[in-house]
Amino acid sequence: MASRPAYLDYQATTPLDPRVLEVMMPYLTEKFGNPHSVNHAFGWEAEAGVEVARGQIANLINVEPRDIIFTSGATEANNMAIKGIAFALHPRKSHVITQETEHKCVLESVRALENMGLRVTILPVDHEGLVDPERLAAEITEQTGLVSIMAVNNEIGTIQPLSEIGAVCKARDVVFHCDAVQGVGRIPIDIQGMHIDAMSLSGHKIYGPKGIGALYLRRTKNPVPLLPILNGGGQEGGLRPGTLSPALCAGMGAACEFMLREGPDELLRIEALGKRFWQELSSDLPEAQLNGSLQSRYWGNLNISFSGIKADRLLSRLKTIALSSGSACATDDANASYVLKAIGLEHGRAEASIRIGIGRQTTVEEMSAAREEIISAVTTLRSS
Amino acid sequence: MNKAHLYLDNNATAPVRPEVIEEVCRVLEMGGNPSSVHYKGRSALHILENARKKIAAAIGADSEQIIFTSGGTEANNLALKGVVGRSCLLVGATEHDAVLQSAANLDRDVVILPVDNNGLVVREALLDAIDQRGGVNCLVSVMLANNETGVIQPVAELCRAAKERGALFHTDAVQALGKMPLDFNGLGVDMMSLSAHKMGGPQGVGALVIRENVPIRALMEGGGQERRRRSGTENLPAIAGFAKATDFLMELIETTKEMGCWRDRFEEKITTSCPKLIVHGQQVARLPNSSCISMPGVASETIVMAMDLAGICISAGSACSSGKVKASHVLKAMGMKDAVAGSSIRVSLGWQNQEQDLDVMQQKLLTLYQQKVKAE
Numbered sequence: 001m002a003s004r005p006a007y008l009d010y011q012a013t014t015p016l017d018p019r020v021l022e023v024m025m026p027y028l029t030e031k032f033g034n035p036h037s038v039n040h041a042f043g044w045e046a047e048a049g050v051e052v053a054r055g056q057i058a059n060l061i062n063v064e065p066r067d068i069i070f071t072s073g074a075t076e077a078n079n080m081a082i083k084g085i086a087f088a089l090h091p092r093k094s095h096v097i098t099q100e101t102e103h104k105c106v107l108e109s110v111r112a113l114e115n116m117g118l119r120v121t122i123l124p125v126d127h128e129g130l131v132d133p134e135r136l137a138a139e140i141t142e143q144t145g146l147v148s149i150m151a152v153n154n155e156i157g158t159i160q161p162l163s164e165i166g167a168v169c170k171a172r173d174v175v176f177h178c179d180a181v182q183g184v185g186r187i188p189i190d191i192q193g194m195h196i197d198a199m200s201l202s203g204h205k206i207y208g209p210k211g212i213g214a215l216y217l218r219r220t221k222n223p224v225p226l227l228p229i230l231n232g233g234g235q236e237g238g239l240r241p242g243t244l245s246p247a248l249c250a251g252m253g254a255a256c257e258f259m260l261r262e263g264p265d266e267l268l269r270i271e272a273l274g275k276r277f278w279q280e281l282s283s284d285l286p287e288a289q290l291n292g293s294l295q296s297r298y299w300g301n302l303n304i305s306f307s308g309i310k311a312d313r314l315l316s317r318l319k320t321i322a323l324s325s326g327s328a329c330a331t332d333d334a335n336a337s338y339v340l341k342a343i344g345l346e347h348g349r350a351e352a353s354i355r356i357g358i359g360r361q362t363t364v365e366e367m368s369a370a371r372e373e374i375i376s377a378v379t380t381l382r383s384s
Numbered sequence: 385m386n387k388a389h390l391y392l393d394n395n396a397t398a399p400v401r402p403e404v405i406e407e408v409c410r411v412l413e414m415g416g417n418p419s420s421v422h423y424k425g426r427s428a429l430h431i432l433e434n435a436r437k438k439i440a441a442a443i444g445a446d447s448e449q450i451i452f453t454s455g456g457t458e459a460n461n462l463a464l465k466g467v468v469g470r471s472c473l474l475v476g477a478t479e480h481d482a483v484l485q486s487a488a489n490l491d492r493d494v495v496i497l498p499v500d501n502n503g504l505v506v507r508e509a510l511l512d513a514i515d516q517r518g519g520v521n522c523l524v525s526v527m528l529a530n531n532e533t534g535v536i537q538p539v540a541e542l543c544r545a546a547k548e549r550g551a552l553f554h555t556d557a558v559q560a561l562g563k564m565p566l567d568f569n570g571l572g573v574d575m576m577s578l579s580a581h582k583m584g585g586p587q588g589v590g591a592l593v594i595r596e597n598v599p600i601r602a603l604m605e606g607g608g609q610e611r612r613r614r615s616g617t618e619n620l621p622a623i624a625g626f627a628k629a630t631d632f633l634m635e636l637i638e639t640t641k642e643m644g645c646w647r648d649r650f651e652e653k654i655t656t657s658c659p660k661l662i663v664h665g666q667q668v669a670r671l672p673n674s675s676c677i678s679m680p681g682v683a684s685e686t687i688v689m690a691m692d693l694a695g696i697c698i699s700a701g702s703a704c705s706s707g708k709v710k711a712s713h714v715l716k717a718m719g720m721k722d723a724v725a726g727s728s729i730r731v732s733l734g735w736q737n738q739e740q741d742l743d744v745m746q747q748k749l750l751t752l753y754q755q756k757v758k759a760e
Contacts, residue, residue: 005423012425013417013617021412028405028586033697034397039688040697041389043396072454072588075606075616105606105615112605204617209412211454211588211619229603231489232457232482241482242457243397243581245588245622315421322422 006366008323010205010359011154011182011301016251017207017360023254024209027247035244036235046246053246053253057201057214060256061184063191064220069236070244070252073213074181074202075105078148080229080240081177081198081215082109085146086118088225089175093145097174099123099131099160100342101153106179110148119143127344128293129158137168146175151183155339155355156292157301159187166195175224181205181213185259186267186298191216197224203248207360208255212248215240270358274299277356277367284375291340291353305345305353309381314354317377321370324355390696390741394582394734395531395559395674400625401584401735407628408586411621418618419609428620435627439591442630443578444567451592451613452623456558456579457482459592461603462614463525463554463575465490468599470523470552474513476505476537477717483525483556484713493517497526502668503535503718511545519550526553528560528576532714532730534674535665536564543572552598558582558590562629562636563671574598580622583636584735585629589622636735643733644672650731650742651675657746658753662724664715673733678715678724679749682756687729687749694748699730 007015027049035050037043051065058065071077086096098110100122107122114120121139123131131149140147147169152159162178169176177198183189184199185206191199196216203212218224219237232241281304282288291303306314311325325337340350356370391399400408416428433447440447453459460482464473472493475483487494495513498506505526514522524546529536543553554575560566562583568576575598579590594600594613606615651663654677664676679687684700691698700712715725731745 007415007424009417009420009422009424012420013415015415016412018413021409024412025405025409028400028408032397032399034393034581034587037393037396037697037699039685039699040393040692042391042393042697072458072619073616075604076454078606079604079615103606104608105604108605108615202617204417209619209621210617211622230458230461230482231485232461232480234481234485241485242455243579243587245581245586247586248588248619248622322420322424324420324422324425 005320005322006370008321008356008358008362008366008370010357011355012324012357013204013210014207014359015361016209017255017258019258020208020251020254024247024251027250031246033246035246036233049246050244050249053249056253056257060260061189061191061199061216063216066237067216067219069215069217069240070249071213071215071240072211074179074200074205077200077202077213077215078103078105078179079109081200081217081226082106082146082148083113083229084226085175085177085198085224086113087227089145090118093143095119095121095141095143096146096148097121097123097136097139097144098148099125101125101129101155101158101339102148102150103154103179103181106148106150125342128296129153129156129339129343130293130296131160131165133161133164133168136165137172140168140172140174144172144174146177148177148179151178151180151189152187152298152301153292153339154182155337156303156343157298158292159183159296159298161296162189162194162196170195182298185256185263186300203252203255206255206259209248209251212245212252214252266360270362271299273358273362273364273367274302277371278302281371281374285378289349291343291345300358302356302358303353304356305349306378307349307352309352309378311352311354313381314352314377317381318373320373323357325353388695390744392731392733392737392741392745393697393699394737395730395732396699397581397587398584398734399736400581400586401629401632403631404585404625404628408621408625411624416620418620419607431624432618432620435623438627439630442633443561443593444569445593449568449593449595451594451610452618453590453592453614454588454619455581455590456480456556456577458603459577459579459590460556461486462592462600463577464523466600466603467523467552468601470521472517472522474510474522474524474551476526478503478530478535478714479525479527480531480556480558483527487525499717501719503530503533503665503714504668505537505542507542507545510542511549514546514549514551519546522546522551524551524553525556527556528566529557529564529671530714531559532712532728533665533676534559534671536560536669536671539573540571547572559671562633563640563673565637568593580626580629583629584632586622586625589619589626632735639735640672643737646739646742647672647675647733650746654746654749657750658757660757661753664718664728675731676728677731678720678728679753679757680724680727682727682752684726684728686756687727687752690752691729691748696745696748700728
């Protein structure tokens with residue numbers, strides 16, 4: 001048995017791929033320059049590293065490198081996209097639409113816009129966590145400037161119908177922003193085909209480093225307007241100031257490169273692990289419930305509830321696996337998940353759910369050990 | 385190529401200390417999200433809070449006063465844009481663009497405070513501006529040390545006078561950290577911006593140090609990290625590296641003090657052999673590692689390029705204004721004509737430099753001077 005618990009919380013963060021660390025090292029050591037120093041070799045070398053990384057990210061999602069803006073992470077990318085695009089469209093357009101299971105940073109950004117006087121619509125989701133594109137179309141008015149809908153939900157793994165949503169936005173000439181933090185490299189995303197105008201990415205959810213993310217923003221043809229939320233030295237085409245970290249950029253670039261090469265096979269493997277786990281667990285514990293969608297699901301995310309058992313009691317019994325009861329950000333407020341409430345789970349079940357996150361390093365053995373342990377913990381708690 | 389190059393552009397970014405690299409790598413390999421409740425999250429949280437304590441102790445602050453950010457630019461943006469209830473912003477004319485541009489993009493009454501020929505904020509102008517607007521409406525932002533000239537503002541004194549009138553006071557201490565002693569509580573300021581990569585820490589991390597009673601609204605909203613003042617998963621490896629770099633803070637400040645002697649000798653030699661050169665801010669207290677020199681008649685870019693060909697990395701002012709080199713707004717604010725402001729270079733030393741490095745610099749600059757200036 002491993003001395004450390006098996007890590008099954010890949011939605012919170014992923015371990016850094018050792019190959020990524022190797023790519024980052026030279027930028028921490030000899031290539032330490034400021035990529036914005038235009039006058040000397042140290043600056044050029046650092047800048048070259050940043051630009052290679054920009055190309056690698058662009059390549060993964062099949063866009064132009066100059067449409068990639070580096071940020072400090074996905075939270076910043078989402079804040080920047082939602083506030084920045086809404087500000088740029090205001091006052092011509094003053095209505096923003098999102099949906100209720102978005103990540104907190106999207107919901108909070110939208111709430112901030114509402115406090116500033118913009119009109120905000122938060123779409124409901126069905127019991128699988130899906131947005132109804134027709135409902136979206138019905139909410140769009142002449143005033144609607146921006147729609148922000150995520151690719152894959154971080155708590156329940158539901159994949160939103162991006163093609164349909166994109167088509168609605170395109171037809172109504174509304175900017176479509178997508179928080180694809182949990183989706184990039186995990187599910188196929190076709191920016192052109194899905195008519196995505198802006199998309200947020202994170203480094204540390206794809207085996208890259210923390211502290212780096214990116215915003216895809218179409219700037220080449222038919223550019224999407226955006227007012228920067230940070231001001232300063234004019235880096236990133238004037239849209240995002242601050243000295244970039246070439247090490248972090250290079251790390252995220254390398255992570256994207258590996259995702260491009262290995263993502264499709266990895267997805268098949270993870271899907272198989274997830275499906276098998278659920279089949280076996282649900283046959284042993286028929287009362288267990290898989291939250292989210294069966295059809296439109298990223299199978300690396302298994303959100304499961306066991307009615308009548310509180311998640312924290314269950315988690316405290318799981319000594320050899322590290323997993324969570326939902327989003328990592330909200331763990332300090334002990335409220336039941338707003339995502340589970342949104343899909344109509346009654347409070348008892350919402351409180352009784354755990355999230356199993358499967359990823360690159362997860363093995364078949366870890367999954368069966370986790371299953372055994374969960375089954376025995378649930379059985380013990382039931383009988384006590 | 386790099387080994388042969390002499391790096392004298394430490395105010396743009398300084399090389400990361402080997403001990404810091406080790407720490408960054410250790411935490412990178414460790415993984416974990418500090419907000420997760422399981423063992424990995426808990427050990428990440430432990431590292432985060434230890435780093436916070438260490439950095440706070442190094443700068444005379446309490447750990448609750450530290451908000452980690454993605455760097456100095458974000459810290460400055462957060463300070464200026466996040467503060468609630470101050471309708472007037474008073475900022476020094478020689479501030480970094482992160483402060484000047486933040487101010488320019490706010491829908492508030494902005495006053496640019498003039499500086500004298502040495503780059504010091506004119507005290508009377510500051511106090512007049514506060515008195516006209518009412519102190520309780522004002523937020524003042526004056527940097528501790530300038531990134532181009534190294535000129536040190538009398539922040540403690542300005543802050544005292546401003547606060548007596550009810551104003552809030554922010555200082556951008558990005559360049560000061562590691563180059564002079566820094567004491568948040570001693571300075572008396574309400575907010576202070578820091579960056580790790582100017583003092584041997586990694587890029588991509590900084591902090592806003594803020595007093596508990598200053599009302600602030602987050603710029604990055606989301607998961608509610610950093611006590612709801614800055615959302616987003618913390619950049620833990622960089623934060624740990626930042627904390628590690630503060631282990632060397634006292635040592636670095638001592639070494640930097642010594643650099644002041646090297647710098648003074650360098651400036652004396654170079655102005656003796658090249659009498660037309662102008663050294664900026666020489667009359668007042670400066671960061672001991674910085675030297676800002678104009679060679680009138682020769683464009684900054686020309687000097688910098690010539691130095692690069694000679695194997696020396698310096699810069700023409702700040703590194704940010706990527707692309708075209710513009711005449712320095714700092715020197716223009718100090719009353720220098722375009723010809724002088726547009727012919728300036730910045731030489732800045734770091735923990736890895738030796739005094740001989742400045743001898744090389746002096747030789748190369750002298751050669752250029754003889755070609756370009758004396759020949760005329």
